[in-house]
Amino acid sequence: MSNYKLVYFDGRGRAETIRYIFKLAGVKFEDKRYEMSDWPAVKPTIPTFQLPMLEIDGKIILQSKSMIMYLARKHNLYGKDEFEGMCIDMIIDTADDVVPPWDLIFFSTTEEEKAKHTKNFQEVEVPLIYSRLERLRALEHMHAGDYFVSNKLTAADLHFASMVEVANVYFPNSLAKFPVLKAVFDRVVSNPVIAEWRKVRPVTPW
Ligand SMILES: N[C@@H](CCC(=O)N[C@@H](CS)C(=O)NCC(=O)O)C(=O)O
The missing domain is CATH 1.20.1050.10 (Glutathione S-transferase Yfyf (Class Pi); Chain A, domain 2)
Incomplete structure (x- = not known):
């Protein structure tokens, strides 16, 4: 089982579908939420300067829809073909x-x-x-x-x-x-x- 860390702001926004998929799949993940006041310091450390970011076993992934498609495919929420x-x-x-x-x-x-x-x-x-x-x-x-x-x-x-x-x-x-x-x-x-x-x-x- 991979180790997942989802990094976003303290909001639902573009991260909530990813949380829904993890919950439905019964997959544990760290739900890291930054306050907006943390953001100016964090932003330069993120490759795209944007969130959400997903870490899969320490590998960094950006772009919410890419995460959704990958996780949906992996957890049988992406249709039959x-x-x-x-x-x-x-x-x-x-x-x-x-x-x-x-x-x-x-x-x-x-x-x-x-x-x-x-x-x-x-x-x-x-x-x-x-x-x-x-x-x-x-x-x-x-x-x-x-x-x-x-x-x-x-x-x-x-x-x-x-x-x-x-x-x-x-x-x-x-x-x-x-x-x-x-x-x-x-x-x-x-x-x-x-x-x-x-x-x-x-x-x-x-
Ligand atoms: N296409 C990107 C868009 C990401 C995006 O716009 N993130 C916003 C929050 S929803 C953000 O990081 N805003 C802070 C900023 O751009 O400084 C995705 O879907 O992940």
Whole structure:
């Protein structure tokens, strides 16, 4: 069994899908969380100057989606073949598009700017991303059923659920007008392992 250390900020953000996979796989990992005040000193020591970073037996890996794909493949959350894996990637990439417009709000420097980006996030960006997800899920070859791909819980559903939680920070109850997606989200968070982790995980604003 490998030794895993996941390094991120004290938040869910881009790290939570990775934590979900570890929890579902029953794999122990060190959940190292830096405070934002630590970051200026830590940043130059990270090869990409960004987090999350994953250490696997001391080997350093960057890029959250690379980690998700590797761990999902390893722990049977990546479909039954390459084609399903690609369909899962398609959902992961689409859901991940929540982050850039979210960052615009997070990094706003004035209240006016924040209000403008929040309005655009709620009225344009998130509804567009959710519509794309709904339409992709409905493609016949996704065999979606209760989940996004192949009627089984995969990394696609986990990343979708993480990104909904990201969206909800600046758009509470963002799934209200998307009942089909809301049902998928509810299935993910009612998985007993995920539900237990969500009960005990650190409470953080994002
Ligand atoms: N493509 C990268 C993006 C990583 C990223 O933007 N990380 C943010 C936190 S979510 C970060 O490290 N921000 C601090 C900084 O850039 O100084 C990934 O998916 O891992």
